[in-house]
Amino acid sequence: MSNSRSYKTLCVHGGKFNDSLSHGSVTPIFPATSHAYLDMEKITYPRYYNTPNQEVLAAKIAALEHGEAGLVFASGMAAISTTLLALLRQGDHAVVQTKLYGGTTTFINNCFNEFGISFTTTSSLEIEDFKACLQEKTRLIFIETPSNPLLQITDIAAVAKLAAKRGIITVIDNTFASPVNQNPLDLGIDIVVHSATKYLGGHSDICAGAVISNKDFISKILHRGKNLGGSLNAQTCSLLERSIKTLALRMEQHNRNAQAIAEFLDKHANVQKVYYPGLPSHDGYELAKKQMRGFSGMLSFELIPSINPVIMQKKLKLINPSMSLGGVESTICSPTLTSHSTLTPQARAEQGISDNLLRLSVGVEETEDLIHDLKQALEN
Ligand SMILES: *Cc1c(COP(=O)(O)O)cnc(C)c1O
Numbered sequence: 378m379s380n381s382r383s384y385k386t387l388c389v390h391g392g393k394f395n396d397s398l399s400h401g402s403v404t405p406i407f408p409a410t411s412h413a414y415l416d417m418e419k420i421t422y423p424r425y426y427n428t429p430n431q432e433v434l435a436a437k438i439a440a441l442e443h444g445e446a447g448l449v450f451a452s453g454m455a456a457i458s459t460t461l462l463a464l465l466r467q468g469d470h471a472v473v474q475t476k477l478y479g480g481t482t483t484f485i486n487n488c489f490n491e492f493g494i495s496f497t498t499t500s501s502l503e504i505e506d507f508k509a510c511l512q513e514k515t516r517l518i519f520i521e522t523p524s525n526p527l528l529q530i531t532d533i534a535a536v537a538k539l540a541a542k543r544g545i546i547t548v549i550d551n552t553f554a555s556p557v558n559q560n561p562l563d564l565g566i567d568i569v570v571h572s573a574t575k576y577l578g579g580h581s582d583i584c585a586g587a588v589i590s591n592k593d594f595i596s597k598i599l600h601r602g603k604n605l606g607g608s609l610n611a612q613t614c615s616l617l618e619r620s621i622k623t624l625a626l627r628m629e630q631h632n633r634n635a636q637a638i639a640e641f642l643d644k645h646a647n648v649q650k651v652y653y654p655g656l657p658s659h660d661g662y663e664l665a666k667k668q669m670r671g672f673s674g675m676l677s678f679e680l681i682p683s684i685n686p687v688i689m690q691k692k693l694k695l696i697n698p699s700m701s702l703g704g705v706e707s708t709i710c711s712p713t714l715t716s717h718s719t720l721t722p723q724a725r726a727e728q729g730i731s732d733n734l735l736r737l738s739v740g741v742e743e744t745e746d747l748i749h750d751l752k753q754a755l756e757n
Pocket of ligand 1: 452453454455478481550552553571572573575585586
C-alpha cells in the first residue's frame with residue numbers, strides 16, 4: 378500500500394491480506410504453531426514474527442507510520458525493551474528524557490547498569506540540554522512526546538537532526554499521539570515504538586506493542602526479538618488489525634473532545650491549571666502545532682487546593698476513575714496515586730506533578746455529556 382495515501386485510507390486498507398481461499402474481505406486467523414518446512418523458502422513460526430496475522434498487522438502499522446517495515450509485540454514494553462536491547466551493547470551510552478512512561482524508566486534504571494550500558498537523563502526538553510548530555514560513546518537517544526502526564530512537547534526534528542549529525546540512533550515512543558496525529562519518521566527519527574494497548578487497540582481489551590523503522594533496523598530488532606520471544610498471538614493480531622480500521626475516526630473524536638474539554642476546564646474557577654498541547658497557553662503549543670496534525674485525547678489539570686481529587690473523581694458519573702488510557706471510554710486518574718506513586722513527593726514536585734493533578738484520557742463519547750459530568754463533579 379502506497380505511503381502517499383491518507384492515514385484514513387491506510388487505517389482501512391494498509392497491509393491488506395489477499396485471501397485466495399475464501400476471497401473474504403478480512404484477514405483470516407492463522408493460529409498454527411507448526412508449519413511445513415520441506416521445500417519452503419522460509420520457516421514460519423509465531424516467535425519468528427512471520428505468521429500471516431503478524432505480518433499483515435505489522436505492514437498496516439508500518440504504512441500508518443510511513444516506515445519501510447514493522448514488528449508487532451505482546452506488549453508495548455516488549456517492543457521497547459527488545460528495541461533497546463537490540464541496539465545497545467556493553468560500553469554504549471544513551472540519552473533519555475526524564476519524562477518517560479514509568480515502565481520505560483524502570484526498565485532503563487533496572488537493566489542498563491547491569492548490562493554495562495551507561496545513560497544520562499534530561500528533565501529539560503530544550504535541544505541545548507539534549508546536546509549537553511551527549512558523550513563520545515552516545516549511541517542512542519530515546520524521547521517521548523507528548524509526555525506523561527503533563528503533555529510536554531519535545532522538538533522531534535531538532536533531536537533527529539542533532540543525532541543524525543553524529544550517527545546517533547533516535548527512538549521515539551509515539552503512543553500518546555498515535556500515527557494519526559504524528560509521524561516522527563517523516564521528521565527524521567529512526568525508530569518509532571508504540572504501546573498498541575492504548576490508541577491503536579482503543580477498546581481497553583488488547584495488550585500489544587509495535588516497532589516501525591527501515592528494513593535494516595527492523596532486521597536487527599527482529600534478531601533480538603527471536604531471542605527474547607515477546608511476539609503476539611494470532612487472535613490478538615486479528616483484534617488489533619480490526620481496531621486499527623477505525624483508528625482515524627476514533628482519533629478525530631478524541632482530538633475534538635479533548636480540545637473542547639481543555640477549553641472548558643481552562644475557564645473553570647475550580648481548576649488551577651490545564652495541560653493540553655492544543656491550548657495556546659501550553660508551553661509546547663507552537664511546537665505541537667508544527668509537528669502534530671492533531672493534539673490527541675490526553676490532558677491533565679490541577680484542581681484548586683480546596684478540592685479533594687479523590688472525592689472529585691468519586692463524584693463523576695460517566696468518566697471512570699481507572700488506570701491506563703486511549704480507550705473509547707473516558708477515564709481519569711491521579712498520577713500521584715497511580716503512574717507516579719513510586720516516586721518520592723520531592724521527585725514528583727520536581728517533575729511538576731502535584732497531588733491535585735488529574736490526568737484525563739478523553740474518550741469518544743458526546744462532548745457535552747463529558748463536559749456536563751466534569752461540571753457537576755467540580756461544582757458539587
Ligand atoms: C502504556 C505505555 C507503554 C507500555 O505499554 P504496555 O503495552 O503496557 O507494555 C509505553 N509507553 C507509553 C507512552 C505508554 O502509555
